[in-house]
Amino acid sequence: MTTAALNLDDLKSHIGRRQTATDVLHPGPANLLRLAFARPEPELETGDPLPPAWLALYFLPQYRPDELRPDGSPRDAGVVPPMPLPRRMFAGERVRFHRPLRLGDAVRRETELADIALKSGSTGTLVFATVVNRVFGPEGLALEDERRTVFREEIKPGERNQAPRRDPAPTDVPWRKRVTADPVLLFRFSALTFNSHRIHYDRAWALETEGYPGLVVHGPLTTTLLIDFARDCNPGRALRGYATQARAPLFEGAPFELRGRPTSDGRAAELWAVTPEGTIAMSAEVELA
Numbered sequence: 001m002t003t004a005a006l007n008l009d010d011l012k013s014h015i016g017r018r019q020t021a022t023d024v025l026h027p028g029p030a031n032l033l034r035l036a037f038a039r040p041e042p043e044l045e046t047g048d049p050l051p052p053a054w055l056a057l058y059f060l061p062q063y064r065p066d067e068l069r070p071d072g073s074p075r076d077a078g079v080v081p082p083m084p085l086p087r088r089m090f091a092g093e094r095v096r097f098h099r100p101l102r103l104g105d106a107v108r109r110e111t112e113l114a115d116i117a118l119k120s121g122s123t124g125t126l127v128f129a130t131v132v133n134r135v136f137g138p139e140g141l142a143l144e145d146e147r148r149t150v151f152r153e154e155i156k157p158g159e160r161n162q163a164p165r166r167d168p169a170p171t172d173v174p175w176r177k178r179v180t181a182d183p184v185l186l187f188r189f190s191a192l193t194f195n196s197h198r199i200h201y202d203r204a205w206a207l208e209t210e211g212y213p214g215l216v217v218h219g220p221l222t223t224t225l226l227i228d229f230a231r232d233c234n235p236g237r238a239l240r241g242y243a244t245q246a247r248a249p250l251f252e253g254a255p256f257e258l259r260g261r262p263t264s265d266g267r268a269a270e271l272w273a274v275t276p277e278g279t280i281a282m283s284a285e286v287e288l289a
Contacts, residue, residue: 006084006127008118017079017113021059025050027103029057029192036188037228046104052097052239053227055135055143056220059109060194071205072196079113080129083151087210088197090219091128091148092245092282097238101135101142108136114146127151166248166279169272175233175260179225181217183252189221215252222250222273222282229258230269230286238289247280256281 030044033054063074073088101107115130133145183201190200198205199216206212223244231239250256250273260271266288273282 006118006125008116011081011083011116011127014079014081015113015116017081019079019111021109021111023058023107023109025058025101025103025105025107030054030103032188033057033192033224036185036192037225039228044103046102048103050101050103051228052095052231052242053220053224055101055145056193056224058107062194068196071209072198072202077149079111079131080149083127083129085125085127085151085153087152089150089152089249090223090246091150092219092243093145093147093223094241094243095146096144096241098141098143099137099139101137105137107142110134110136124153166275166277169259169274169278169280170261170270171259171278173259173261175229175258175271177229177258178255179258180255181221181250181252183215186215186217186221186252189218193218193220212249213251214254217250217252219246219282222246223284226258226271226273226282226284227286229260230271230284233260234262234269234288240287240289242284242286244282244284246282248275250275250281 027044027046027048030050034041034044061074061078067075069075071087075082077088110133112132113129114132115128117128117130119126119128127150129149129151131147131149133147134141135143135145186200190196195218199210199212200218201215203215206215226244227239227242230242254276256276257274258271259274260269262269268288269286271284271286272280275281
């Protein structure tokens with residue numbers, strides 16, 4: 001795939017594209033995720049704060065079967081135009097909280113395509129799309145979310161999916177938690193977020209078509225686990241915001257670890273999702289109130 005074939009200028013012409021959506025933060029989806037995660041909290045009710053990284057349960061994608069790619073991802077992903085590179089992965093996000101969202105709130109989301117950039121990495125040609133979301137509740141702007149998605153070249157049938165560069169994760173950390181994402185959890189998260197990307201539930205597709213060693217753990221699932229972990233390690237403290245960067249995929253059935261530590265000033269925390277090999281799958285920085 002060449003830069004010319006991508007027609008980067010055409011893709012960039014979509015920058016500034018906007019959409020607006022509305023939803024209601026019903027307690028039902030949040031309680032189902034609470035059960036899927038085996039969270040210790042009692043049943044969530046109208047008026048309770050929505051946990052910081054759980055907005056993925058709302059503003060769900062709405063596409064007919066004929067609007068999907070063969071891999072189950074949407075051909076036209078909202079404000080992101082159709083991409084010539086077929087493989088789509090979560091790359092990270094930056095979230096800033098302005099006021100709480102509560103279960104039962106009627107909410108509005110304004111979405112804008114902020115940037116499209118072309119890069120060449122160790123795994124080939126990459127296109128990064130940056131989308132900014134602003135979510136408004138009954139009292140005004142509640143959060144801003146800048147999310148990055150990466151699009152990659154298709155691999156040839158029978159080839160292994162080339163792994164990105166892997167960095168060792170810190171080991172001198174006070175907070176640790178072991179996690180195993182089994183196919184049931186991946187299915188439940190796909191269902192709750194209406195995510196039809198086949199790498200998360202269709203093992204034959206993940207192995208044979210995309211060359212992965214197993215089902216892929218969703219980037220937003222790893223994010224949610226990390227941010228919940230940050231809350232659990234800092235009881236009684238609210239989150240002002242967080243930023244995540246996806247480094248490498250995690251896979252079903254391969255136990256991984258959440259690690260974290262407070263910053264020296266105590267006003268923030270650094271966290272990592274760590275592969276079974278001890279390398280960084282995702283890093284996160286959380287600002288604490």
